[in-house]
Amino acid sequence: MILFKHKGYKKAIVFCSIHIICLPFCPVYAINKGEETKNKHMDILTSLLAVGFAALIHASFQLSVSVLTMLSSHTIGAKRSHAKLMRLTLSFIIGTKVMTLLLVSFAALVLLDIFGSTVPQLVWACACGLLVGIGIAVWLFYYRREKGTSLWIPRSFAKHLNERSKATRTSAESFSLGLTGVISELLFIIGPIIVTALVLIGLPAIWQLVGLAMYTIISTLSSLTVWGLIGSGHSLSRIQKWRENNKQFLRFAGGGGLLILGFFVYVNEVVFHIVAGGM
């Protein structure tokens, strides 16, 4: 209440509002931030939550799962053994993990080289704009307006992935297909990757590794789930039917997640610092 009598009480109201908005995202952070502004553990926790959320958004994108479905379909259709099927699909998933790891590391390295560990608020604001833009694009364009689960990626990429998934015979080819799959999806995953890189470069070195590992593992959870289903003998048609029936939900979740992440990062990194700096 003392705050309201102070000259800058309007700023205090904004400050409190931000905490209320942030509360659903990170309760511990929101409660403790006012008491201990320099508590590093809370900052790390918030950062890791943001990285985890970005990775979940990445996991909601469907290109890797589509390619995995096609690869499995061609492998089973070519009468190859179950062990071979599991080897090829696992190599594909490892490929996606490696490429995701490399992309996040590369983005972090470039951003660290340009900005150091303190990222300017303008860059944060640009990253938030990118997230919001991609979020709206996902809502509008992610799936093509036709039957099935075909995506708004360049058709030449889609054709290449389709042909390669049919021609894949060895684990090395499957691994490289996983690498290519992530590159093809870059148009949509660039937002979460950049925000993750920006968050990671502000963390201590050991936590950067933890965040990187966390992002890589969470972002491939959807592929791992499909891999598990295929391995346990589930029919590909059931998996594909589920994906087709729920594609609007997945699109809404992916786009909505990007908007929420953009809003959260904007409030946390831009608005909060402006308000805190002015007090």
Add this chain to the structure above:
Amino acid sequence: MVGTVVDVVKRGDRRQPEYFLRDKLHASVVAACLSVRTPAGQAESIASTVCDSVIDWLEDKPEITSQDIRIVTAKHLHTHHPDAAYMYEQYLVTI
């Protein structure tokens, strides 16, 4: 390869038309059946029946598109194995 003298216009009209090949259709139907874990013998049997039906349909046609073949094959396959027909239809619209 067993061929029928019917020109198949390829998707997108970018490639030269080619003759209809029963073996090619048979292989694609077998692959669709196998991909939903149908036993190999049953897959072969279904593919033969479906190919016969498709050939009956295209006999009086001088030229067809690959999309026509896909639609007619999926329709006939659906009566024998709906899941396989679904996967057959999804081939070009999964990615």
